[in-house]
Amino acid sequence: MINSSILTHNTPLMLYLLANMIKAVIFDMDGTLIDTEPIWVEAEVHVLSELGVSINHSNVTETTGMRIDQVVKYWHNKHPWSSPTIQDVVAKILEQVEKYIIDHAQALPGAKETVKLCKEAGYTLAVASSSPKSLIDLDIEKLQIKRYIDVAHSGYDEIHGKPDPATFLSTARKLAVEPEECAVFEDSINGVTAAKRAGMFCVAVPPKNVDLKKYHEADVILGSLLDFDIESIKE
Numbered sequence: 001m002i003n004s005s006i007l008t009h010n011t012p013l014m015l016y017l018l019a020n021m022i023k024a025v026i027f028d029m030d031g032t033l034i035d036t037e038p039i040w041v042e043a044e045v046h047v048l049s050e051l052g053v054s055i056n057h058s059n060v061t062e063t064t065g066m067r068i069d070q071v072v073k074y075w076h077n078k079h080p081w082s083s084p085t086i087q088d089v090v091a092k093i094l095e096q097v098e099k100y101i102i103d104h105a106q107a108l109p110g111a112k113e114t115v116k117l118c119k120e121a122g123y124t125l126a127v128a129s130s131s132p133k134s135l136i137d138l139d140i141e142k143l144q145i146k147r148y149i150d151v152a153h154s155g156y157d158e159i160h161g162k163p164d165p166a167t168f169l170s171t172a173r174k175l176a177v178e179p180e181e182c183a184v185f186e187d188s189i190n191g192v193t194a195a196k197r198a199g200m201f202c203v204a205v206p207p208k209n210v211d212l213k214k215y216h217e218a219d220v221i222l223g224s225l226l227d228f229d230i231e232s233i234k235e
Helices: 013-019 037-049 059-063 068-078 086-103 111-120 133-143 166-175 189-197 230-234
Strands: 024-027 124-129 151-154 182-186 201-204
Touching (some): 024 166, 037 059, 059 068, 111 124, 111 133, 124 133, 124 166, 133 151, 151 166, 166 182, 166 189, 182 189, 189 201
Parallel strands (some): 024 124
16 A cells, blocks of 8 residues: 655655556546536436435535436435436436537546646556446547547446445556556545545545545545646656
8 A cells, every 4th residue: 555644745746656656547537537527416406306306506416426327326215206217317317418528528627738647657547437438438539538548447337336446446457557556536525435445546636615624535635637746747
């Protein structure tokens, strides 16, 4: 395991990763590289509210980072409805999100630069997302980062999604590296928990106006990917 106690706010993050034998960098997608979290929230609130679920923009964050089928099951357990089926609700939410990605989704500040920098530094790169593989591929195309990504893995291929570590552990196997040789960039608490349970170094990039104390498991917290130390690699 990486000894994160030696990391201070004066330590350039890239140099730290180099010094600790990190071989691979794994990026979450939604909310980390691409600005799609708001539409996930809007779609979930809109579709589930129509079913009588007491969901709003505050409590929807309880499930941020989880697979959408897990999200729908979570709310169904709290506020059961008879129809439509969970699968139909999932499909309706995914339809709205896909349309948004095609028409409006943009890279988050510093996202493409961070991916490019990590690739140029010699790391193997992966995306490990709770989204279905079709949406991951769509996001990668939208961001124009396909040439940098060695592996794209969906939590839908696992029995359990985040915060279970399976998504990240399978990604490490696909990259042919050990979990402790991976650094993960995540925006959600569920994602941070999954990364740490996998035994990986975790860089949290939380959304604005959240309680940072909830990200206590992360090894590093950045205000945004613009805070990733671009100059340190040149030194």
